[in-house]
Amino acid sequence: MKRFKNILCVLEPERSSVPVLERAIELANSNQGRLTVVSVVPHVTVGIGVSDGGPDLVDLQDAIVTIHRQKLDAFIAPFATRTKMDIKVLVGIPFLQIIHEVLRHHRDLVIKVPEQRDWLDRLFGSDDMHLLRKCPCPLWIIKPQAPKPCRVILAAVDVDDAYPQDEAASVEGLNRQLLEMASALALAESAELHIIHVWEAPAESAMRNGAFMRTGQTEVDAYVQQIRRQRSACMESLMQSLKHSIGADALQYLRPTIHLIKGDACQQIPSLSQQIDADLVVMGTVARTGVSGLIMGNTAETILGQIQCSVLAVKPPGFSTPVKVDG
Template sequence: MKHFRNILYVSEPLVDQASALARAVSLAARHEAKLTIVSTVSKIEPEYLDEEVAFQRQALQDLAVPHGQNPNIQTDVLVGSAFREIIRAVLRHGYDLVIKAAENPGFLQRLFGSTDMHLLRKCPCPVWLMKVPETPHYSQILAAVDVNPVRSDETETTLNSEILALASALAVSDGAALHLVHAWEGFAEGIVRRWSDKSPDEVATYVEMERQRHQSGLSSLEDSLQKQVGEEIYSQLRPRYHLQKGAPQREISAMAEKLQADLVVMGTLARTGVSGLFIGNTAEMILEQLPCSVLAIKPPGFISPVKLDE
């Protein structure tokens, strides 16, 4: 099962983050991990900076008070652009998870704000954005997976494995139901219907063949998860598998709403590898529609565009 050793919690003072911090503290204790709580301060005039940093340090200490004198909990104040300094802290100190309460910019009618989206695009370690108030125990966890029925893709396989590891570990610890969701499309279906001389039955046969290929890919993930967690834990999890026909950006968010998911675990990098594209268009559209917390994971080999020496 997945274990974290060095967790970074980013304070979000614009929302009531007590429940999000409580979950971060609980997770760190369960994993026997070090937890660092940070806030960020924009660069301001030098004569005001020290005072603002001191104020933020006191605010962080006050935030940590309900969780007692825990030597594994530290605090720090980062100075500069919020997302850049958070990512630099990850690069500098080797954090393996970033947790943050979502900014919830209601005037934009979406859950995640500017700093949130920058972290989702550019942070090299998993990013857990929590919709507050955060429930102390999840009931429904959705793992969004992607399978290529045509050829095996090592990056995709590794990313799916990481998604399954995190989702299953959280489902076990919270006693939550685990749902694996894969959305698929028959990409040539529209062309075949409009421009070919195929009969409706032939089109239906093509679509069914595509469905079966994606079902086979999802079944292989079922086998992989069984091997990953072991028979005993798999029997305890009893995961449910959902093969949804339609565009992922529509089906994943719709399933999250239908299942009343507390958390969606998903990958966030485009498969295309286009230079400068650090989050897939599909993933970004899904994120903008999600009604719940999200745990977002980069594939192996991802290199953040943010550098320590900038």
């Protein structure tokens, strides 16, 4: 992948972060990019016997940062000869500090391990979900047990041609980004590339079951097939755009498998990722960019809650994070 030149790697030295650090080093070296490694510690708040803003509180915070920096240095030491790394310990709420770091220093990729697994065995914790909604640059969350290199990559795109004009360009741009990133990774790692679009015929249910509809079975079937042909044509157009972007030879080498599946995206994307044993799902996490407060669509959030493999999440062109940098 040649697009990432300023990579932010978020580590937790006490956990299994080796695959993430190795992946970040490889990306930095192959792209001749800059790599910054960070860890985040909580801000010390007032407690029993500690005065707010007093020297004891400051000293305690400094001690925590120093200890964490020592652990981070020791964790990274075996990798120090492989590439140059800047090292930082950030203080505060993890997702906010990570986004502030992205904004201040124009990072173009955040790569990290999942925050935690809760009792429902979901891959992502609360800080990760905040990052998936609000991080302005691509976010790659790698499972500690993820194979290296990736063997199977699944890219989820949306080729619905019914978006309003002011949204269509954003969706098209996001689709291009998703496929370019997924293709670059698949080429670099000799991985299988699968591309999925899940579609529905919006009026089908009403036409088949509506009390006030008098549409014959043949007409309904024809309508459904028309929608499928439209989506197939849009997918073909997207693949032609990819061919122009990466070159005919590269696309011929990849021979991506296209999945046009009728159904519910919340069910079908996780289901296919399991069926093909995907190591990585590349997908967008923003439904709309122009609506204040609507950061991640319900569909994307539901899908992410079910996926158990690594995820590379991408925002559309023009996305603006609601997180602001103080000062």
